[in-house]
Amino acid sequence: MTTSIFLSSLAVVIAFLFFWAFRHLPSEEWQMIASVPTRRTEGGEWLGLNLTYYGFFNATACAFACAYVLLLMATLGVSWYLSFGIVAGGMLIALPAARFIARLIEGKRHTFTVAGASFVLMLLLPWLLSLLNLIGDPTLHVPARPALAAITIGYAFGESIGRLACISFGCCYGKLLVEKHTTLRKFSFVFSGATKKAAYESKLDGVCLIPIQAVTSIIYAGAGLAGSLLFLEAHWTAALIVTLTITQIWRIISEFFRADFRGGRLISAYQIMALAGLVYSIIILSLLPDDWAQAPDLTNGLRVFTDAWSLILLQMIWFAVFLYLGRSSVTGSILRFHVKADRI
Secondary structure, three states, rough: HHHHHHHHHHHHHHHHHHHHHHHOOOOOOOOOEEEEEEEEEEOEEEEEEEEEHHHHHHHHHHHHHHHHHHHHHHOOOHHHHHHHHHHHHHHHHHHHHHHHHHHHHHHHOOOOOHHHHHHHHHHHHHHHHHHHHHHHOHOOOHHHHHHHOOOOOOOHHHHHHHHHHHHHHOOOOEEEOOOOOHHHHOOOOOOOOOOHHHHHHHHHOOOOEEHHHHHHHHHHHHHHHHHHHHHOOOHHHHHHHHHHHHHHHHHHHHHHEEEEOOOOOOOOHHHHHHHHHHHHHHHHHHHOOOOOOOOHHHHHHHHHHHHHHHHHHHHHHHHHHHHOEEEEEOOOEOOOOOOOOHHH
C-alpha cells in the first residue's frame, strides 16, 4: 500500500508539472531568468550574463535524480553518504562528458549532450562499483545490481525533467508539422523568440513542430515509475532492464523525429551509442553477482531526507549544476540602468 501511494503521488506531481510546462515553456519569456551585468561599455551600457531556465530545470533534474537514487539505495539499508559519494562521482564524470562528446560529434564548443554523458556512465559505472566492492570493507559494500537499477531509474526521472530545459531553450526540437496533420498540430510546440535555438539554428520559430521533448519527458517518466515499482518489489534485474530498454530504445526512435543538428548522418552517433550501451549493459549485467536478498523498505528510504546534511548536499548539487549549465554562452544581453526621477 505504501508503494502504491508513493508512486501514485509522484505520478500526479509529475503530471501537473508537465501540464504546466508544456503549455508555457515554449514562450519567449520562459528562456531567461535574469541577466547579470558583467562589463560596462563605452556608451554607458552594461554587457550582461544571461541566467537561463535551461540551467534551472537541468539543475532541478539532477538534484531530483540524485535524491531519488539516495532514496532507493536507502530502502536497501545503504548509507546515504556512501550513495552520495557514488552519485557525486557519477556527476563528476557525466558533466564534463556531456560537453566533450557534444563537441566531438557536433563540432560545437558551447553545447551539451545527455546521450553522451549517459553512454559514458553506462560503460564505467559497473566497473567502478565492482572496484569499490573489491576493497573488502563491509561498510563500503554496494549491491551492484540494485545500485545500477537505482541509478538507471534516477537517470530516467532526471532526463524526463531535464527535457523541460530543452523546451525552455528551444533545443532538441522536433521536425516541422505539415498542414495535413491538423489533429497533431493541436499538440505541437510553437517556439517564440529569436534566442530560442530552434529559431537561430533552423529558423523554426513561430511554426508548429513535433513536441518530441514532451513525448520524451512522458516516456522517460513512465520508465522511471515502472522501474520504481519493480525495484520496490525487489525485482532488481527486471527494474534495470525495463528502465534501460525503454529509455535507450526511445532515444533511438526519437532521433528520427528531431530536426536539430545531430552530426549530419542518417543514423546519428547518439543512436549508435544508445544501442551499444544497451547491449553492453545487458552483457555486463549477466556478469554481476546477484547477492542481495534484503527486501526494500520504502519508509526507511524516505528517512534519508530527515538528515540535514543530505539536504544541504543536494542543494549544493543543484547550485553547482545551475552555475555550470545555467550561464548562457550562446546568448547575450545589453543592460541600461537609470534613476526614476518621479520617485526621488
